[in-house]
Amino acid sequence: MQNSxxxxxxxxxxxxxxxxxxxxxxxxxxxxxxNNFFIKIFNFEPNTKRTTVLCDLYYYALNFARTNRFNHxxxxxxxxxxxxxxxxxxxxxxxxMEETYKYFKELILKHSFSRPxxxxxxxxxxxxxxVTDYIxxxxxxxxxMYKFIFTPTIDFNLQFTYEGMTGAIxxxxxxxxxxxxTVKDNEEKQSQQQEKHEENSQLTDVRKLIQTYVKExxxxxxxxxxxxxxxxxxxxxHRSIKSSSTKTSKSQAPK
Numbered sequence: 697m698q699n700s701x702x703x704x705x706x707x708x709x710x711x712x713x714x715x716x717x718x719x720x721x722x723x724x725x726x727x728x729x730x731n732n733f734f735i736k737i738f739n740f741e742p743n744t745k746r747t748t749v750l751c752d753l754y755y756y757a758l759n760f761a762r763t764n765r766f767n768h769x770x771x772x773x774x775x776x777x778x779x780x781x782x783x784x785x786x787x788x789x790x791x792x793m794e795e796t797y798k799y800f801k802e803l804i805l806k807h808s809f810s811r812p813x814x815x816x817x818x819x820x821x822x823x824x825x826x827v828t829d830y831i832x833x834x835x836x837x838x839x840x841m842y843k844f845i846f847t848p849t850i851d852f853n854l855q856f857t858y859e860g861m862t863g864a865i866x867x868x869x870x871x872x873x874x875x876x877x878t879v880k881d882n883e884e885k886q887s888q889q890q891e892k893h894e895e896n897s898q899l900t901d902v903r904k905l906i907q908t909y910v911k912e913x914x915x916x917x918x919x920x921x922x923x924x925x926x927x928x929x930x931x932x933x934h935r936s937i938k939s940s941s942t943k944t945s946k947s948q949a950p951k
Contacts (some may be wrong), residue, residue, distance in 0.1 A: 705802035708776035720767040789847040801851045
């Protein structure tokens with residue numbers, strides 16, 4: 697994986713915003729005029745999503761500086777530190793959060809101690825803590841979002857070669873589509889066959905259950921019918937036959 701090379705941390709006061717520009721910025725109050733100021737000073741491309749994101753980033757940073765009563769030197773330094781952190785972030789589409797955070801700490805230290813010409817004390821200890829907390833909470837917490845918006849995507853084109861073959865094996869899009877369609881057709885056929893097998897198995901089980909049930913019901917009906925015939929009272933025909941047989945037996949009796 698390619699790692700981004702962190703630039704050397706330097707003193708950035710008045711680098712991106714001069715004294716006159718900070719004074720002019722102090723006169724602006726509405727969001728639209730402040731955003732237009734940053735678009736002009738930093739040469740942003742107007743009316744793009746990236747410009748909107750950057751304008752929001754610097755607009756809220758300026759509000760933070762005003763809320764904490766930063767002087768002109770501190771405002772210029774704070775905006776420049778934030779700008780360089782963002783530029784470090786979008787140097788590469790690869791992960792470089794640790795390198796960027798290390799670079800950010802070096803920038804903060806350059807403006808927290810009075811050791812000319814290596815560093816200048818622009819921020820007090822309390823101011824250094826506030827700036828660090830703000831940038832960590834507002835930028836590094838959304839680091840992946842900024843990287844996703846401002847860095848290009850990477851496409852990999854893979855090509856395979858095999859031993860004993862002189863050329864690379866590659867397939868056209870049409871051939872790949874045919875292969876995909878063939879695989880899909882085979883999967884559909886297998887799925888249909890499996891479904892048919894499952895249906896046949898289920899039908900066999902259902903048939904067995906139905907046959908068993910019908911057989912039992914028929915046996916019950918036959919048993920009920922036999923019982924009814926046994927318990928049924930004799931009809932008129934049966935009575936006449938019985939009476940005639942009785943008379944015959946009486947007439948044949950010895951006198």
